[in-house]
Amino acid sequence: MKISTKGRYALNIMVDIAKNAGQEKYISLTEIANRLKLSNKYLEQIISPLNKAGLVLSTRGNNGGYMLSRKPEEYKVGDILRATEGNLAPITCLSDGSAKNCPRKNQCTTLSFWQGLDKAIEEYVDSKSLQDLVNETKSTKKYVLK
Amino acid sequence: MKISTKGRYALNIMVDIAKNAGQEKYISLTEIANRLKLSNKYLEQIISPLNKAGLVLSTRGNNGGYMLSRKPEEYKVGDILRATEGNLAPITCLSDGSAKNCPRKNQCTTLSFWQGLDKAIEEYVDSKSLQDLVNETKSTKKYVLK
DNA sequence: ATAATTCCTACTGGTTTTGTATGAAATACA
DNA sequence: TGTATTTCATACAAAACCAGTAGGAATTAT
Numbered sequence: 001m002k003i004s005t006k007g008r009y010a011l012n013i014m015v016d017i018a019k020n021a022g023q024e025k026y027i028s029l030t031e032i033a034n035r036l037k038l039s040n041k042y043l044e045q046i047i048s049p050l051n052k053a054g055l056v057l058s059t060r061g062n063n064g065g066y067m068l069s070r071k072p073e074e075y076k077v078g079d080i081l082r083a084t085e086g087n088l089a090p091i092t093c094l095s096d097g098s099a100k101n102c103p104r105k106n107q108c109t110t111l112s113f114w115q116g117l118d119k120a121i122e123e124y125v126d127s128k129s130l131q132d133l134v135n136e137t138k139s140t141k142k143y144v145l146k
Numbered sequence: 147m148k149i150s151t152k153g154r155y156a157l158n159i160m161v162d163i164a165k166n167a168g169q170e171k172y173i174s175l176t177e178i179a180n181r182l183k184l185s186n187k188y189l190e191q192i193i194s195p196l197n198k199a200g201l202v203l204s205t206r207g208n209n210g211g212y213m214l215s216r217k218p219e220e221y222k223v224g225d226i227l228r229a230t231e232g233n234l235a236p237i238t239c240l241s242d243g244s245a246k247n248c249p250r251k252n253q254c255t256t257l258s259f260w261q262g263l264d265k266a267i268e269e270y271v272d273s274k275s276l277q278d279l280v281n282e283t284k285s286t287k288k289y290v291l292k
Numbered sequence: 293a294t295a296a297t298t299c300c301t302a303c304t305g306g307t308t309t310t311g312t313a314t315g316a317a318a319t320a321c322a
Numbered sequence: 323t324g325t326a327t328t329t330c331a332t333a334c335a336a337a338a339c340c341a342g343t344a345g346g347a348a349t350t351a352t
Contacts, residue, residue: 001149001267003236005310008256015255028328042311048330060329061319077259090149109161109282110154113223117270121147124266128259136255151341174297188342194299206298207350 003085009046010084011077011133012036017056018072018134026058026065046084053083072134078125088125089118149231155192156230157223157279158182163202164218164280172204172211192230199229218280224271234271235264 016035021027029047033040047066050056055075056066068075081088089095091114093102099111162181167173175193179186193212196202201221202212214221227234235241237260239248245257 001147001153001231001234001236002238003147003260004308007147008237011256011259030328039311041313044329044331045311051329058329059319060317060327062325062327063320064318064328066329085147088147090147091154092148106284109279110157112282113157113274113279114149116274117267120266120270121263124263128262133255133259136258138252150339176297185342187344190298190300191342197298204298205350206296206348208294208296209351210297210349212298 001090003081006046007081007085009036009038009043010050010080012038013043013047014050014055014068014075014080014130015133017066017068018130019137021065021067023068023071026063026067028065031065049083050080053079055080055083072131073129075130076126077128077130077133078122080130081125088121090114090121094118147236149227152192153227153231155182155184155189156196156226158184159189159193160196160201160214160221160226160276161279163212163214164276165283167211167213169214169217172209172213174211177211195229196226199225201226201229218277219275221276222272223274223276223279224268226276227271234267236260236267240264 013032013036016032017027020031020035029043030040033043036043047056051058051066054069057069058064058066078088087095093099094114099105102108105111159178159182162178163173166177166181175189176186179189182189193202197204197212200215203215204210204212224234233241239245240260245251248254251257
């Protein structure tokens with residue numbers, strides 16, 4: 001029951017953009033990758049679905065890059081994860097819809113349990129916003145003061 | 147974010163035992179596999195950790211098999227899933243404990259989000275019992291009456 | 293003895309994950 | 323206009339993981 005690096009890195013990317021560009025300007029993936037210490041090329045593949053889903057805006061060419069399309073508080077974390085992970089449903093028959101016309105539907109004693117788990121997950125990830133993550137940034141005050 | 151067949155089949159096995167043997171007698175895996183229409187050999191591998199974790203009791207030899215070690219209402223579904231899936235934590239650094247001494251711990255803006263997701267999942271799976279699943283069995287009355 | 297059963301471990305084909313690699317298309321700027 | 327920079331698209335590949343199959347040893351009732 002693991003989230004892949006795509007989902008994890010996608011959150012990191014979005015937090016990085018929120019903190020370093022927001023909706024003010026475009027920043028390049030190279031810049032983001034350097035800060036996150038992750039492969040530029042791999043991040044390209046991860047930001048692509050975010051771009052297609054309209055979660056970020058992009059421009060090509062020199063001085064191009066990405067920026068947020070909304071305010072950080074207007075992104076549910078669930079939006080970001082679903083765009084990159086595909087679907088958070090814990091079992092396939094829920095995510096591909098096959099549960100609805102499953103021949104064993106009436107004999108299945110676990111379906112509603114899984115539906116409940118799916119709901120618990122969706123409700124949690126949709127209860128948090130990108131701004132909530134940005135707010136997690138630890139204060140560096142003690143180092144500054146010293 | 148998918149549960150593997152191990153976790154899914156483990157629940158099916160436990161429900162089957164609860165419905166057909168409970169703590170009264172031992173039933174063989176062959177019998178269970180036939181009812182579930184799953185591979186006997188594969189189920190052997192799945193029931194093994196359940197046995198080692200003490201969630202079922204077993205006897206070998208002729209007329210051997212498995213039975214529950216407790217009443218169905220005394221199993222949290224989470225117990226069964228954790229025994230077979232290993233761990234339900236959505237990211238590795240939570241399940242292997244590496245988050246605690248992670249060098250980037252203070253810069254990590256997503257850790258508490260993932261901890262919260264983990265908690266939401268654990269709380270849900272621990273709020274349901276094996277008996278809850280058994281109770282999901284649909285009535286076959288309409289067929290009987292017909 | 294024999295048949296039935298759990299228990300143990302190795303193997304395997306397929307899929308998914310986690311990237312790398314190559315290059316085309318677009319853009320700013322000198 | 324040419325060059326550097328950037329996104330965008332697609333192919334490739336190693337490693338890990340998943341979902342089972344296979345063979346046989348140990349145990350037990352009859």
